[in-house]
Amino acid sequence: RIDGIDFNHESRSPIPSGHSSSSAADALVRNSKLSAAAPEFVPGNYASFQEDVYSDGSEDYYPETSLADFVQDFVSHLNSSPGSFESEIDYITDMLNSLVTTEDILQELVELIYVQSTSIPNFAYTGARLCNHLSLHIRLSPASGNFRQLLLKRCQTEYEQREHSVRGDPETQKRFHYYVLFLGELYLNLEIKSRKETPGRANVLLGALKELLNTLFSHPEDPNLMCAVKLLKLSGSILDDTWKEKGQSDMDEIIKKIEDILLDAKCSRDVRQMLLKLVELRSSNWGRVHTASVSSDATPDNDPNYFMNEPTFYTADGTPFTAADPEYSDKYQEILDREDYFPDIFVNLCAEYQKSCLLAQLRY
Structure with a gap:
């Protein structure tokens, strides 16, 4: 149900009794002028479901879809074709802005994208880029927080469960490792804008990544160590530079x-x-x-x-x-x-x- 509209709801008419239904049907058959050989009826505005929904910019893109279905569809598309991100992201954002009209729906959107980004391992990079774009362009900003704030709150909830997750069963540990790598991608890609400064990284994630590494190294089983190595190969140089700049x-x-x-x-x-x-x-x-190159001119x-x-x-x-x-x-x-x-x-x-x-x- 999106904004009071249920796309899965079907209206149902009362079913007449068997006797009256049979009599009416017999009368219709006797008086019918329809032919079984008549051509198939196709509504004038009918569009084949096989049509590529990404082929044009019409407003019928994913018609009558729920938010969950829409997110699932575009995540699947971006996951299979990550090179299409730049060409698709503006339209995806426009559609989400038309769907996300209440605080509850915004919360749902954050949860849907968070789950996808932390459960599909090869979507973490694209998921982080997606989160950055939406944090800058989703218009709804209720008192509970905008997209970025709600996303960081969701990440914090998982962060607070780190000791439980790292000791969990293999499936729980696997999900935790996906979360750790997504947070690394998010640190590299999420832009925090301010009025006076150029966009920077979310410093709150800097401390979180250090503690997550400490958690992994405090439980030095092979899967945890491999996750830590992946995180450091991904973000180690940036973490190192940032800490040095802070004198840490x-x-x-x-x-x-x-x-x-x-x-x-x-x-x-x-x-x-x-x-x-x-x-x-x-x-x-x-x-x-x-190199002596200035980073801004690189x-x-x-x-x-x-x-x-x-x-x-x-x-x-x-x-x-x-x-x-x-x-x-x-x-x-x-x-x-x-x-x-x-x-x-x-x-x-x-x-x-x-x-x-x-x-x-x-x-x-």
Whole structure:
């Protein structure tokens, strides 16, 4: 039910008694002039359901749909075609603004997108970009908070359950790991605007990410350590820079925790190798090349670090790709499938992936 309208509701007429219904039907058959050979009737305004809803900008885009159905449809589309984000996002936002007319519906929208972003692993990057755009362009802003504020509150609710989640069953832990990586993407992509300054990152997430890393390292089982490594490969350079700018040594503390785990924890040999490579990566300034380029003037041509903020992955044949790759979804899912169905093989290959990543960075 959206704004008092239930798209799933069907009106029903009373059913007449069997005798009167039969008599009326017989009379209609005797007097009917209809032919069974007549051509099929098609309403003049009928449009085939197979028509590509993304093919034009008509106002019949997803006609008579609920908010949940609409979110499911466009998330599925963006997940399968992440390269279409820029061309689709304005229309998606316009549709959401027409649907989100009450505080309750805004809450529902936040929950729907949060759930999608933390349950589809290869949607975390696109989900964070989506959240940033909607936080800037969803018009409704009730007393309970705008889109961004409600999203951060939802993330905080999950954050407060971190100790329970990290000790939960395997499925609970898996969902927690997806949440951690989504929060990392959100920190990199969510823009906070102010009246006097240029857009910045949500500092509240900075402290949350540190505590989430502490939680993962305090329970040094392989899945938790692998999640921490993924988070640090994703956002480690940005976290490190931000803490240094604030005069804080938080990354040094995190690296010390990793070194302690390498000495004492009973993690697998392959996860231990991943941790060692991460320490090496940080000691090399996260693989970045020092440059005098001013960040505000940085371009792919004048700044060798331009693409460093996006994580680089490798397919089975060693082909590098990032989240901006049009085939990102398929390639990333391939890696996830190997991790899910062949965990031992995946872990054994991790060291080789790390080696390839470092060699690629040295080449450039």
